[in-house]
Amino acid sequence: MSWRCIVCGKKITEDHKPDACPLCGVVSDYIVADSEYERPSGALSAAAVADYDRALALEIEATRIYEEATERAKIEGDELTSVFFEALAKNEHGHQVAIKFQKKMRGA
């Protein structure tokens, strides 16, 4: 069965509704059957656009920091630290996707 995250737009193929979006991490309250999915609507306010832009800049910087930490830990042979920062980088990237999706769907 196909599901859809209404926050980031990720299409999820799983037999059962997931507990959280594998991309942006929101809880299942924001995941619907793909057949019931409706694109977000309603324009964002200027203040909301500014908030999205600030958040996106933060997520981009956080992703860069986590990727650098991942590589440094790999060089140092610290597998747990490498895996930890790699997972954080993936989460931050998911946040970037969600922010860009929301802006695009709402015309910003």
Ligand SMILES: [Zn+2]
């Ligand atoms: Zn999502």
